[in-house]
Amino acid sequence: xxxxxxxxxxxxxxxxxxxxxxxxxxxxxxxxxxxxxxxxxxxxxxxxxxxxxxxxxxxxxxxxxxxxxxxxxxxxxxxxxxxxxxxxxxxxxxxxxxxxxxxxxxxxxxxxxxxxxxxxxxxxxxxxxxxxxxxxxxxxxxxxxxxxxxxxxxxxxxxxxxxxxxxxxxxxxxxxxxxxxxxxxxxxxxxxxxxxxxxxxxxxxxxxxxxxxxxxxxxxxxxxxxxxxxxxxxxxxxxxxxxxxxxxxxxxxxxxxxxxxxxxxxxxxxxxxxxxxxxxxxxxxxxxxxxxxxxxxxxxxxxxxxxxxxxxxxxxxxxxxxxxxxxxxxxxxxxxxxxxxxxxxxxxxxxxxxxxx
Amino acid sequence: xxxxxxxxxxxxxxxxxxxxxxxxxxxxxxxxxxxxxxxxxxxxxxxxxxxxxxxxxxxxxxxxxxxxxxxxxxxxxxxxxxxxxxxxxxxxxxxxxxxxxxxxxxxxxxxxxxxxxxxxxxxxxxxxxxxxxxxxxxxxxxxxxxxxxxxxxxxxxxxxxxxxxxxxxxxxxxxxxxxxxxxxxxxxxxxxxxxxxxxxxxxxxxxxxxxxxxxxxxxxxxxxxxxxxxxxxxxxxxxxxxxxxxxxxxxxxxxxxxxxxxxxxxxxxxxxxxxxxxxxxxxxxxxxxxxxxxxxxxxxxxxxxxxxxxxxxxxxxxxxxxxxxxxxxxxxxxxxxxxxxxxxxxxxxxxxxxxxx
Numbered sequence: 079x080x081x082x083x084x085x086x087x088x089x090x091x092x093x094x095x096x097x098x099x100x101x102x103x104x105x106x107x108x109x110x111x112x113x114x115x116x117x118x119x120x121x122x123x124x125x126x127x128x129x130x131x132x133x134x135x136x137x138x139x140x141x142x143x144x145x146x147x148x149x150x151x152x153x154x155x156x157x158x159x160x161x162x163x164x165x166x167x168x169x170x171x172x173x174x175x176x177x178x179x180x181x182x183x184x185x186x187x188x189x190x191x192x193x194x195x196x197x198x199x200x201x202x203x204x205x206x207x208x209x210x211x212x213x214x215x216x217x218x219x220x221x222x223x224x225x226x227x228x229x230x231x232x233x234x235x236x237x238x239x240x241x242x243x244x245x246x247x248x249x250x251x252x253x254x255x256x257x258x259x260x261x262x263x264x265x266x267x268x269x270x271x272x273x274x275x276x277x278x279x280x281x282x283x284x285x286x287x288x289x290x291x292x293x294x295x296x297x298x299x300x301x302x303x304x305x306x307x308x309x310x311x312x313x314x315x316x317x318x319x320x321x322x323x324x325x326x327x328x329x330x331x332x333x334x335x336x337x338x339x340x341x342x343x344x345x346x347x348x349x350x351x352x353x354x355x356x357x358x359x360x361x362x363x364x365x366x367x368x369x370x371x372x373x374x375x376x377x378x379x380x381x382x383x384x385x386x387x388x389x390x391x392x393x394x395x396x397x398x399x400x401x402x403x404x405x406x407x408x409x410x411x412x413x414x415x416x417x418x419x420x421x422x423x424x425x426x427x428x429x430x431x432x433x434x435x
Numbered sequence: 436x437x438x439x440x441x442x443x444x445x446x447x448x449x450x451x452x453x454x455x456x457x458x459x460x461x462x463x464x465x466x467x468x469x470x471x472x473x474x475x476x477x478x479x480x481x482x483x484x485x486x487x488x489x490x491x492x493x494x495x496x497x498x499x500x501x502x503x504x505x506x507x508x509x510x511x512x513x514x515x516x517x518x519x520x521x522x523x524x525x526x527x528x529x530x531x532x533x534x535x536x537x538x539x540x541x542x543x544x545x546x547x548x549x550x551x552x553x554x555x556x557x558x559x560x561x562x563x564x565x566x567x568x569x570x571x572x573x574x575x576x577x578x579x580x581x582x583x584x585x586x587x588x589x590x591x592x593x594x595x596x597x598x599x600x601x602x603x604x605x606x607x608x609x610x611x612x613x614x615x616x617x618x619x620x621x622x623x624x625x626x627x628x629x630x631x632x633x634x635x636x637x638x639x640x641x642x643x644x645x646x647x648x649x650x651x652x653x654x655x656x657x658x659x660x661x662x663x664x665x666x667x668x669x670x671x672x673x674x675x676x677x678x679x680x681x682x683x684x685x686x687x688x689x690x691x692x693x694x695x696x697x698x699x700x701x702x703x704x705x706x707x708x709x710x711x712x713x714x715x716x717x718x719x720x721x722x723x724x725x726x727x728x729x730x731x732x733x734x735x736x737x738x739x740x741x742x743x744x745x746x747x748x749x750x751x752x753x754x755x756x757x758x759x760x761x762x763x764x765x766x767x768x769x770x771x772x773x774x775x776x777x778x779x780x781x782x783x784x785x786x787x788x789x790x791x792x
Contacts, residue, residue, distance in 0.1 A: 082534075123480060223438075312446060
């Protein structure tokens with residue numbers, strides 16, 4: 079084996095949900111928003127000065143960065159923008175997790191955390207959620223190299239009690255605590271205001287879910303000015319301009335339409351409540367979700383087989399085979415009410431065929 | 436100092452050229468294209484299905500990746516796309532430079548190479564260019580952990596003799612050799628066809644210069660399928676979707692208009708030749724550029740003072756204070772003929788005032 083072959087970084091990459099090319103499918107597998115982005119996004123991109131694409135974008139992502147700061151009542155120096163929250167989280171791991179102590183996160187959570195840790199050779203330990211898929215706060219009180227908590231958690235969909243989260247942060251003033259709020263707009267309570275209290279706290283959010291802009295790749299980190307400055311230094315050592323001109327304009331336009339944002343997220347929350355009720359009637363079991371998805375299992379129905387059967391009907395939901403204890407579950411994105419009706423119809427049909435209904 | 440403060444990655448980031456916000460300036464400092472992108476770019480983005488921005492983009496950057504493959508007569512498996520060639524190069528460093536031996540690059544070259552090496556803690560050595568700012572190929576024949584060569588080189592603007600470049604690659608079959616072709620379309624000869632001969636060669640290119648799309652952040656790496664697969668694994672371990680929907684569409688649209696590409700790059704080459712002649716008449720000295728910029732010095736005029744004087748006239752060119760031996764030089768981007776006339780007028784005026792003309 080040649081020298082260069084011995085020194086290639088060999089990793090097992092994260093596997094995102096399928097992105098089938100067909101248009102006649104019902105896609106409930108990647109937590110995308112069923113509603114289009116705010117109308118102002120189209121307007122902003124159609125009316126932009128196309129000649130200016132020959133110029134580099136603003137390196138700090140202005141005016142998007144300032145728009146996020148205004149929205150969250152922060153200073154722009156407390157805001158970092160990136161190519162989706164994945165880019166932001168990767169940069170956070172690269173910037174802040176460089177010690178020998180293991181970083182901690184739950185065993186069942188966003189499955190990119192261990193991929194970043196492996197890729198960047200960061201030692202890590204996972205802490206098992208309890209039987210109700212809830213974090214045991216005591217697991218995070220020992221010595222560690224950093225903590226990553228998705229709140230609400232994915233794929234479970236539930237939120238951690240804020241007093242437990244606060245206790246974890248308070249007992250870890252020696253560590254960076256990242257709170258990943260990708261799904262916060264669907265019913266959770268954000269800890270963004272806490273960045274003024276805790277200089278070891280970083281919060282990430284995304285435009286991919288509640289802002290219907292998965293295709294534009296926009297995410298952000300919020301933290302005290304000092305942490306954001308270190309994060310920016312690493313970002314500027316990686317790529318001077320990560321946010322392209324259209325992402326900057328689209329993000330700022332999306333933020334400016336608060337009414338549309340409220341309307342669409344309320345519709346998703348209502349559809350989630352309605353879908354949950356219908357699924358409970360069919361015998362599915364799950365905790366209360368505060369996200370745009372439900373994480374469901376069934377005492378009788380084999381959910382992996384159901385996943386395959388739905389796929390044959392061109393209805394895509396998400397099934398995770400790892401870790402083993404979530405293999406009996408499906409993660410179902412909340413689509414439009416019509417999409418959820420079609421899903422429920424297909425589930426009923428499957429259950430009848432299997433004698434489970 | 437707390438644990439987390441001790442383990443922050445502290446870096447000195449790359450400093451990009453200034454991006455002043457005023458519109459009444461002549462901007463010849465970041466090698467942007469003076470002509471707008473191909474008209475098809477505007478059309479593609481204005482006519483796109485905006486509702487689809489709620490969906491994640493294609494993770495592999497299709498159809499852009501395939502369009503690049505067709506353009507360069509490669510298989511799509513030999514093409515990797517990223518957020519500008521900076522993102523691509525950062526990913527290459529992260530993927531392939533993980534050994535203990537130092538990577539090698541010239542002392543005067545793209546000043547991001549040492550920033551990536553420092554940030555990723557990759558050992559490196561710089562090899563001085565000779566007095567004519569040319570690579571001494573023998574400097575690259577010893578044991579090393581990888582080689583990075585910008586060809587044509589920046590900020591010098593000159594190309595390396597291809598037989599010398601081939602010899603460097605052939606004598607380094609144990610190492611990854613990266614050839615950074617950011618400026619290749621303005622007169623250089625690409626080594627992309629060599630990726631079929633050398634499984635240790637990776638070539639990077641960008642849409643920021645010759646395709647007038649700096650604002651869209653599009654770059655690519657070309658290499659044998661095996662290297663591109665390892666690169667993709669790392670990319671998918673960093674961010675599943677780096678290229679947003681608009682970048683994918685804009686890049687593909689730009690590639691499809693060959694006539695516009697030929698016309699604009701010829702205009703830039705002609706303006707470069709004309710500008711070079713005029714600057715020589717004023718006593719400036721420089722090597723022949725095969726890029727969209729000139730790297731000039733003057734036996735009498737203090738170029739740093741000239742840089743400051745031009746800036747006061749709202750004409751921005753680039754001055755590098757490091758390394759010391761390029762401090763007497765200016766890097767001047769080729770703009771439109773009108774912009775270069777204005778620049779030459781301002782230089783003449785400055786020289787008269789200083790008694791140098």
